[in-house]
Amino acid sequence: MTEADFLRALRALARVSGKDDDFVIDRHGVALRVQHYPGSSSHVELSTPYVGRAAGTSESYRGGALMALAAPRPMQIALRREKPSDAAAKRSGVAVEAQTGDPEFDDAVYIDSPSSREVIQHVLGAAPARDAVRALLALGIGPITLDGMDLRIRAHIGSFGSLRSPETVLDHLATLANHLPEVRASGKRPPIDVWQARAILLGLAAFLGVFASLFSTFMLLPDVCYVSDGEGISLTCEYGSCCTPSTIGLLAGGLVGLVLAIMVWGRIRGTSSAHTVRPWAAFFTLVVTIEVCVTAASVVGAVALRLP
Numbered sequence: 386m387t388e389a390d391f392l393r394a395l396r397a398l399a400r401v402s403g404k405d406d407d408f409v410i411d412r413h414g415v416a417l418r419v420q421h422y423p424g425s426s427s428h429v430e431l432s433t434p435y436v437g438r439a440a441g442t443s444e445s446y447r448g449g450a451l452m453a454l455a456a457p458r459p460m461q462i463a464l465r466r467e468k469p470s471d472a473a474a475k476r477s478g479v480a481v482e483a484q485t486g487d488p489e490f491d492d493a494v495y496i497d498s499p500s501s502r503e504v505i506q507h508v509l510g511a512a513p514a515r516d517a518v519r520a521l522l523a524l525g526i527g528p529i530t531l532d533g534m535d536l537r538i539r540a541h542i543g544s545f546g547s548l549r550s551p552e553t554v555l556d557h558l559a560t561l562a563n564h565l566p567e568v569r570a571s572g573k574r575p576p577i578d579v580w581q582a583r584a585i586l587l588g589l590a591a592f593l594g595v596f597a598s599l600f601s602t603f604m605l606l607p608d609v610c611y612v613s614d615g616e617g618i619s620l621t622c623e624y625g626s627c628c629t630p631s632t633i634g635l636l637a638g639g640l641v642g643l644v645l646a647i648m649v650w651g652r653i654r655g656t657s658s659a660h661t662v663r664p665w666a667a668f669f670t671l672v673v674t675i676e677v678c679v680t681a682a683s684v685v686g687a688v689a690l691r692l693p
Contacts, residue, residue: 413563417432428542431540453569454504457571459532460575463528463529464518464529464531471660479659483496489519494518497658498657499577514560521540524547525548538562584665594676595676598680602683605683610690626690627690634675634682
């Protein structure tokens with residue numbers, strides 16, 4: 386099934402126009418919102434609010450009825466197919482993943498979440514919910530987020546080749562929504578993946594650092610260090626030590642940044658996302674260090690080149 390065929394079938398079920406990219410389908414009492422995002426990374430998002438079943442229903446694989454649970458929300462539980470790299474990270478002790486106690490589910494699904502093991506086990510305690518997750522992931526759908534930042538259950542569909550029936554996809558997602566337990570907000574601060582947050586901040590710093598390093602390199606040195614060809618200004622190395630500051634900054638930043646990146650790499654461990662976050666955190670650490678050193682060297686060089 387193609388993406389166009391899948392969307393056409395969904396629109397027919399919702400009885401909306403052929404150009405509508407945001408609509409709702411009711412399936413087994415669950416209002417499933419369909420959002421189509423066209424473009425180079427075209428995909429479909431299916432979502433519904435995380436409501437959960439009331440306490441007292443017999444839904445736990447451990448036997449007995451579900452008990453009411455209060456936990457920090459959003460719980461931010463992301464589910465995807467487990468890859469060999471995930472298994473290797475767990476064996477090495479870098480990644481620590483909560484286990485549900487269902488061997489087939491735990492072997493097939495990787496749980497990435499800052500929430501505690503007890504919360505995750507409670508949320509995924511019902512066999513029908515776990516079976517629905519496995520069925521959706523087997524169709525190439527994912528990641529599946531339970532109680533994300535928007536407090537919704539959300540399934541990402543970026544590949545449509547394995548899909549045969551939109552009704553089947555909707556049924557699995559409705560089953561999942563109907564068999565998740567109610568979780569009351571405890572009022573405590575939502576869980577945070579600290580290193581993931583730091584990696585994002587480092588990435589932002591690296592982005593902003595590009596402008597600072599370019600400005601210092603191409604705007605602070607004496608006028609004689611720059612040439613213009615009518616289309617732009619470029620740094621010339623023909624005069625004195627015009628290129629020395631940036632060269633020193635690159636070399637020093639590369640060496641210091643490499644050491645810091647190795648240190649950051651070694652410190653990131655013990656979370657479910659450690660093995661996916663550490664490459665980005667180390668890379669951004671290296672980039673930011675180079676940018677800081679280039680900027681500092683250019684400032685010092687600008688002053689030194691203007692001295693008599």
